[in-house]
Amino acid sequence: MFEINMQSPMYDPRAVQPMRDELTYVGFKELLTPDQVDEVLSKENDETTFVFINSVCGCAAGSARPGVSLALQNNIIPNNIVTVFAGQEKAAVATVREKYLSKFPPSSPSAALIKNGEVIFMLPRHHIEGRSPEQIANLLQSVFSENCKKQGPSISKEKYDKLVHAKMCGSRIPLNEN
Numbered sequence: 001m002f003e004i005n006m007q008s009p010m011y012d013p014r015a016v017q018p019m020r021d022e023l024t025y026v027g028f029k030e031l032l033t034p035d036q037v038d039e040v041l042s043k044e045n046d047e048t049t050f051v052f053i054n055s056v057c058g059c060a061a062g063s064a065r066p067g068v069s070l071a072l073q074n075n076i077i078p079n080n081i082v083t084v085f086a087g088q089e090k091a092a093v094a095t096v097r098e099k100y101l102s103k104f105p106p107s108s109p110s111a112a113l114i115k116n117g118e119v120i121f122m123l124p125r126h127h128i129e130g131r132s133p134e135q136i137a138n139l140l141q142s143v144f145s146e147n148c149k150k151q152g153p154s155i156s157k158e159k160y161d162k163l164v165h166a167k168m169c170g171s172r173i174p175l176n177e178n
Contacts, residue, residue, distance in 0.1 A: 010087035011056055018166035019054060019065065020085065025163055026069045027154035028052065028083040034095040040082055041100050044116040047079035048148045051096060054085040055108035060128045064109040066165045067128075067136025073160055074141040077152035078113060113143055120147055 009016075024030060031037045031051075040049060052068050072081065084092045086108035097106045100114060107125035114120065121143045128136060144152075153160070 007090060009089075013088070016056060016085065016088060019056065020083075022065050022069065022163065022166045023052065023054060023083050025155070026072050026081075026160065028081050031082050031084050031092050031096075032089045034091050037084065037092050037095040038099070040080060041096070041114055042117055046116060048120075048150075049080040049082060049114045050078040050111065050144075051100075051114060052081075052083045052111045053093060053096065053108045054083050054088075055125075056087065057109060057125075060109050060125050062165075063131060063133050063136060064111070064128045066133035067131070068111060068140065069160070069163060069165075070133055070137035071140035071144065072152060072154035073137075073157065074144050074152045076145045076148050077150050077154055078144060078148045079150050081154060111140070113147060115147070 020030065029040075031040060041051065043049075050068075052064070054065070071077075084096050086093050093108075100117065101110075101112055101119060101122070103119065104110075104112075104122050104124060109128060110125050111123040112119050112121065123136075123139070131139075
């Protein structure tokens with residue numbers, strides 16, 4: 001029997017970097033460890049935190065990343081905007097799923113709005129599939145306007161207009177050989 005290293009990234013980190021960059025460009029902070037996840041998501045300070053579980057899935061994530069990026073152009077946004085990457089930082093993703101999203105089946109991509117450690121909105125993969133980025137953004141902007149207080153957008157319109165979305169099929173992304 002062989003052992004699979006559960007901590008090594010599933011995909012070549014260089015190949016998924018554009019998918020990370022797309023989110024950090026619009027203001028997402030990457031959470032790479034369970035401690036970083038707990039530090040942000042366990043806070044009980046009445047702030048809202050939007051957490052996006054990134055994915056290499058070309059179809060759903062290909063709409064989700066542009067959709068969440070566009071949603072952050074809203075005039076009201078969450079206080080904190082964070083992301084974890086399924087298949088890459090496995091322990092961080094497991095912490096999000098097991099401690100904060102335990103009432104929901106694991107899916108990626110997916111997104112949640114959390115306040116005081118509690119989920120107040122969940123957008124699972126099956127609600128992302130088949131939707132355009134604009135439909136996803138409209139849904140999230142409505143959720144942000146109802147539940148958040150921070151002035152948006154996360155970046156200026158001029159900067160947003162320069163954003164290049166990562167478009168690639170997940171089945172063509174090389175696996176990590178390390």
